[in-house]
Amino acid sequence: MKSKTYFFLNKTLSLGIDLMVAKSARTMLKKAWLLCLFLGLLSNNLSGQSTKLFRAAVIQDGTKAKVQDAIVENLNSRIRKRTDNFGVFEISAAIGDSLVIYKIGYQDVYYKVRAFEDSRIYMKLSNQLLEVKVNAQKSASENFKEASGAYSKEKGIYYGGKPPIALLSPFGGRPITFFYELFSKDGKRVRRLNQLAANALIEEEISKRFNPSFIKAAIAIKEEEIVPFIDNYAPKIEEFRKWSDFQLILYIKESYDKFKKEK
Numbered sequence: 445m446k447s448k449t450y451f452f453l454n455k456t457l458s459l460g461i462d463l464m465v466a467k468s469a470r471t472m473l474k475k476a477w478l479l480c481l482f483l484g485l486l487s488n489n490l491s492g493q494s495t496k497l498f499r500a501a502v503i504q505d506g507t508k509a510k511v512q513d514a515i516v517e518n519l520n521s522r523i524r525k526r527t528d529n530f531g532v533f534e535i536s537a538a539i540g541d542s543l544v545i546y547k548i549g550y551q552d553v554y555y556k557v558r559a560f561e562d563s564r565i566y567m568k569l570s571n572q573l574l575e576v577k578v579n580a581q582k583s584a585s586e587n588f589k590e591a592s593g594a595y596s597k598e599k600g601i602y603y604g605g606k607p608p609i610a611l612l613s614p615f616g617g618r619p620i621t622f623f624y625e626l627f628s629k630d631g632k633r634v635r636r637l638n639q640l641a642a643n644a645l646i647e648e649e650i651s652k653r654f655n656p657s658f659i660k661a662a663i664a665i666k667e668e669e670i671v672p673f674i675d676n677y678a679p680k681i682e683e684f685r686k687w688s689d690f691q692l693i694l695y696i697k698e699s700y701d702k703f704k705k706e707k
Contacts, residue, residue, distance in 0.1 A: 494706075495521075497672055498537040500555075500563040502527050502545055511567050513587075514547040515640060523675050524643065526584065536675035548595060548633070583648055588641035596634050601625055605635035646681045653692060654678060662696045673703050 502511040510531025517524045520541045527533045537543070537557045546552040550567040582590075596604070603625050611622035625631040656670050665673065677699040679687075687695065 495536050495538045495672060495676060496560050497534045497668075498541075498543075498557050498560060498563075499532065499534045500565050502531045502533065502565050502567055504550075505566040505568045511547060511550065514545050514550070514567065516543055516545050518543055521676070524640070534671060536672045546636075548591060548637075583644070585641050585644035585648055588637055588644055592634055592637035592641060595630075595637065599630040599634075601630055601634045604638055605631035605633075647678075650678055650681060650684055653689070654684070654696075658692075659696055662693045663700050665700065669703070673700065677703060 502514050502516075503509065504511055510527075510529075512527055512529055512531055514527045514531075514533075515524060516527065516533045516535055518535055518537055518541055520538070521536065523536055525533045525535045535543070539557055539559070541557045543555045543557065544552055545555065545565060545567065547567070549570060551570045553565060553567050555565050592604075596602070602621070605625050607622040607625040609622075611618045654674070656674075659665060659670065659673070677696075679692075679695060684692075
């Protein structure tokens, strides 16, 4: 009798545990499904945000002086622009995008786009007194290269912020130089300038053909659409170098169709 009772209780307990596990599994699956649904809706919402031109003036903090030739980078799209002679820039952005503005002699500024209206962004002077004069007759890549060279000379950066591992050698190495170039703010700034010079060189090569004149000849595009179209659909340099003018025209037409659908 005791054996039957024990068997019955054991069976009942086992069944109860199975039911609890099944219920718990269903609950977890339901939560996982709801989470996936939420993430999907969030992703669609974010991807559906429209990109427009954001315009702002960059001003030296505490003064009315306009900050010319500052670099403005959209950290979401990696698009870069420069402020003009009046400290003004225009850049393609979506609500919520983060911008960083930097220039030698000033502290970096991070700015979040919250509305598409003319804005003012203030930059504070840093302790770095070096000023690099920008020559308007030179290309952006040349100006960045000269700025990097001048800053490197001023701060004692000899390897472009990328020191060779040989400097760590116990036989004639210079470990202090290695760590200074690799981890200091000065080394980081030189690397950034060199990267900007390299990026500008690529952009200059692309703009020789992928420019407003060529685009207008290929498609019927509105004047206000040209800048955001170029910002968002500039071709990759690897593909661009292989294309003939005809292939580039096809790319422009296909890209403009996508551009209009996304508006």
